[in-house]
Amino acid sequence: MAKYLLLKHYRGAPAAVNDVPMDRWTPEEISAHIQYMQDFAARLEKTGEFVDGQALAPEGTFVRYDGEGRPPVTDGPFAETKDLIAGWMIIDVDTYERAVELAGELSAAPGAGGRPIHEWLELRPFLTEPPAAITE
Amino acid sequence: MDEVLLRSLIPGVLTVLVRRGADFAAGEDAVQDALVEALGAWPADPPRDPRGWLITVAWRKFLDATRADAARRRREDREGGLPEPGPAPAADDTLKLYFLCAHPALTPSSAVALTLRAVGGLTTRQIARAYLVPEATMAQRISRAKRTVSGVRLDRPGDVATVLRVLYLVFNEGYSGDVDLSAEAIRLTRQMAAAIDHPEVAGLLALMLLHHARRAARTAADGSLVPLAEQDRGRWDTHAIAEGVVILQAALARDRLGEYQAQAAIAALHADAFTAEETDWVQIVEWYDELAGLTDSPVVLLNRAVAVGEADGPRAGLAALAGLDPALPRWTAVSAHLHERDGDLDTAARLYAEAAxxxxxxxxxxxxxxxxxxxxxxxxxxxxxxxxx
Incomplete structure (x- = not known):
């Protein structure tokens, strides 16, 4: 089994095919979308492939250390930041092919007009612990 | 197995151990171990005397854990065997546990975790799942909390307000993991109300019951939120409302108003209305004015602006809102709602999207x-x- 992170972007991913902001959908289309996402996660729980899923607020703050005895420096949010993560899902699957298949299904979630969003999701493998039995 | 019954026995068992000389931290660990053993053993082999079983097992766990302590061991040898369970704990002892677990030296998250374990009788695993953190993290949070209060003696009453804040926090968590934290908070507040005669404890219990009564109506079948005005009031739990109103009236009759009683009074006015249109908004605004005098929470003024908008029209609501800090949580959502009621749909749509x-x-x-x-x-x-x- 290998874990993959499916990243959804507010900004920074290539534009989706059906690229309409959510508040311009109809309320029914929003409900259908949310239902699709919930069903997807529920199905992956049943197949034993779901690990975690979380959504993030759009605005964040940059923070850095500013030296001994000084409070950290905060900055942002930066409107020009290219990449903005909207949320993630972590899956635990047998193969890379399965991870791609699932990311494709998630990207097919319905959007404006009830048509799939075709949204670009970023698929990132987790770095694993070294195997216990090393074969040479 | 009745898990709620089992949980209700936990604070009493802990106070017995403490009275026998166990310090709070070690005694609480022993009770938790006994609880976990009970959850495993009781379904197949339920004891005739659950409380006696828990005391016996917890005391044995406590002795096992402190066996290295030679002095204690000698004393144990002298006394021989297990002590008798003793009489049921006084309500007073349970109350002291509430105060200790909500001690002002603890952070809110620590106080919540410690209260749920030592008073609520939840396992570390259940608490961790409810708050979506790893079990090891929650275990550490609880042991740190116990170290923080280790010097506090169990013989003095604490501040009721700190306990109520902790219970309110638990209530607001709702349903998470495999534990209904709202129901758990109601149980703990009910237990506290039985142990202490205090109008604000009653006020909080009434508030919880009145809010809990609406829970089924608050979410649609697809999980989406249903605002108060659109809820199917036939789905409100009339028993919980009736109980909440009776408790609130008795508390208000004492003439020692506090913020939980005032909030419960507002919730009761909503409960009184068979339809959203029948809501007595004028009286609700009056209660918000009372509430604003009892607490300096700006959230109260925000909710008051909503009520003013209903009582005196959206323009009046917007005027009330204008005096408040737009950085307040939900300020934008309230503004959107009032603009919609005022007929300015363009502004309202823009503000709803911003509020989202x-x-x-x-x-x-x-x-x-x-x-x-x-x-x-x-x-x-x-x-x-x-x-x-």
Whole structure:
């Protein structure tokens, strides 16, 4: 089994095919979308492939250390930041092919007009612990 | 197995151990171990005397854990065997546990975790799952909390207000993991109300019952939020409402008003209305004025602006809102609502979308996005009609 992170972007991913902001959908289309996402996660729980899923607020703050005895420096949010993560899902699957298949299904979630969003999701493998039995 | 019954025995068992000389931290660990053993053993082999079983097992766990302590061991040898369970603990002892677990030296998250374990009788695993943190993290949070209060003696009453804040926090967590934290908070507040005669404890219990009564109506079948005005009031739990109102009236009769009683009074006025239109908003505004005098929470003034908007019209609501800090949580959502009621759909749609971006939970964000979407649909219809003219 290998874990993959499916990243959804507010900004920074290539534009989706059906690229309409959510508040311009109809309320029914929003409900259908949310239902699709919930069903997807529920199905992956049943197949034993779901690990975690979380959504993030759009605005964040940059923070850095500013030296001994000084409070950290905060900055942002930066409107020009290219990449903005909207949320993630972590899956635990047998193969890379399965991870791609699932990311494709998630990207097919319905959007404006009830048509799939075709949204670009970023698929990132987790770095694993070294195997216990090393074969040479 | 009745897990709630089992949980209700936990604080009493702990106070017995403490009275026998166990310090709070070690005694609490022993009770937790006994609890976990009970959850495993009781379904197949339920004891005749659950409380006696828990005391015996917890005391044995405590002795096992402190066996290295030679002095204690000698004393144990001298006394021989296990001590008798003793009489049922006085309500007073349970109350002291509440105060200790909500001690002001603890952070809110620590106080909540410690209260749920030592008073609520939940396992570390259940608490960890409810708060979505690893079990090891929750175990550490609880042991640190116990170290923090280790010097505090169990013989003095604490501040009721700190305990109520902790119980209120638990209530607001709702249903998470495999534990219904709202129901658990109600149980713990009920237990506290039985142990202490205090109008604000009663006020909080009434408030919880009145809010809990609406829970089934608050979410649609698809999980989306249903605002108060649109809830199917037939789905409100009339038993919980009746109990809440009776408790509240008795508390208010004492003439020692506090913020939980005032909040419960507002919740009771909503419960009184068979339809949203029948809501007595004028009286609700009066209660918000009372509440504003009892607490300096700006959230009260925000909710008051909503009530003013209903009582005196959206313009009055917007005027009340104008005096408040737009950075307040939900300020934008309230503004959107009032603008919609005022007929300014363009502004309302823009503000709903902005409020959705600022929302701090998913259900609220989805709800606000739907509101923006709903107005955009209406605006599009308007535009098409005026284009055709």
């Amino acid at each position: 971006r600022k929302a701090t939970n998913l259900a609220e964000r989805d709800h606000l996005t739907r509101q923006a979407a709903r107005l955009h649909v209406r605006l599009d219809v308007h535009r098409r009609r005026s284009d055709q003219k």
